[in-house]
Amino acid sequence: MRMAPRDGPVSQITPEEVQRFCEFLYRRTGMSFSESKRYFIDRRLDERMAATGSPSFQSYFSLLRADAEHEIEHLINSFTVNETYFYREDAQLRCMTEDMLAGIVSRKPEGASIRIWSVPCSTGEEPYSIALWLMENWPQVDAYNIEIVGSDIDTRALKAAAEGIYGDRALMRLSPDIIGRYFTKLDEGSYQIDEGLRGSIEFSRINLIDSADMAQQRDFDLIFCRNVLIYFDDASRRVAAENLYDCLTPGGYICLGHSESMSRISPLFNVARFPDAIVYQKPEAKNG
């Protein structure tokens, strides 16, 4: 890594080029950065230009626009924190137990099934977080059968999810009490989640843009689909949105990552505003 003084000339990229880049990034991903983040943007751009061997901003920008070598994915990764841990973006989990579930159970008899999908679930932190949060924060949890499914395209991640072994960092947002009750300490800094929880969540491989894959997953009341659509191009997003629509029950909700917006992707869903989060809802009316 190149060290440069914070206030010195750190980059060959001009302000106009940064603007051009930021407009593209905003249109393509919805991520937007204010002027105060100039240093941050310059550093990331310098890194990506070096990594791709681009001699100038112009040549890097051409490569980026053409998405050569999946550069958009690499770029997004360099701009985002790719860490996954328990209770990440907990405002949506709070929104689930404070608001969304009330709407969902209002359409169901007591004792009915509530189906929740975590896609992509990566190594399992998200679906297990949903389970833990429900047991800890939803008083009606015993009145319904709750089915949680975790899916991902990466079978290695799914294997790790089913094993449910995590390090200290993944557990940093959980209280010692919760860790004590739901995890078994295997080693120093290594914990395995409760066998009952591991056995109650189904893990399966899925490709969000494969309609045949997605037809195997139906009747979800709530879908967490965070930080994945941002990587897709417009065409793939559109297909994924239609697939997700078919996986939801009418009136069901979908939660995206905090920098993502379904409104940039598809008019299929309504925006639902709750105190803790903005989420998307499949309309209840059948037609239209």
Added chain:
Amino acid sequence: MPLIKGGGKAAKDSPKDAGPAAHLAALKSTDADARWSAARALAGQASAVPALAEALTSETAPRVREAIMTALMRVGDEASVKAMLPCLRADDAGVRGAAIEALQSMPDAVAPFLQFLFGDSDSDVRLLATELARNMPEAEATRLLCALIENESHPNVCAAAIDVLTEVGTRDAIPALEKCAERFATTPFLPFAAKMAIARISGTEA
């Protein structure tokens, strides 16, 4: 234990179950859900393009219309472009916008039509069509958009073309942008837009 292992739950009408003939028939159903499912099942099938094109002309449900356009987009051939082009003249802005988005995602198939669209007598069509150059290779997009603004008389069409050039234009666009700014020197916004486009393309201060 309130948590139970549910697992996958397959669609009752899995696309594999029904044949293409059933889907083609369902495109004409009075039930919007049936038309939606049919359009989704026919996505990417070149042989279904004529039926999808026909369905598009009469579809009134926005959701189904989107699905038909997605289905055509996934075919991505000349016939699917032709099926969507009339939507650029629709009275409903939602139809025009949906068509632009679908067409934008098939730049190779759209490219041969662009010059023709830029010559349309309707300035609204020319304006919308500028967006179609956004996902094209930059040299070709630059050439087409510059040819448009050289002779375009409508300031809003020029403004739209300049907006796209700001993202995709190469340095070859600079003379055409300068000329356009001169031609519309007294029109609000255009000189500003051209100046910004030149600055972004050249990477130097406006």
Added chain:
Amino acid sequence: MAEAVAARTSEMKRILVVDDSSLVRLYYRAALEKSGFTVEQAINGLEAMEKVLSEAFDLVIVDVNMPRMDGLAFIAALRSEADAHIAATPALMISTESERQDMLAATSAGANFYLVKPVSEADLVKHAAVLTGASP
């Protein structure tokens, strides 16, 4: 001179600019910020709807022609929002000349005023000041 007057009273007034063109957003934003307004942006009507639901604005400036919920649909959705405060947000509609008929529809749908593209900085700032209550 008009700018200086607006600047004294436009402080803290928040405006949401909605247009699919980045240059148009930049143009409006530059003009409005120069006069002291705080400006947020959205790329289409749906994204604008999300923004007005999550934070209060003193004015929304919205283009008629946009993909993913056009200006007319946005105004209709805004005016029918359950939260009365959000529903009452003033809206300035911008259209191209050939959409003049839309403008009649827009005003009846609840736009407070409209301007025809291309819009000058002076016109934009003047009407923003009036509609936000930043000037009499």
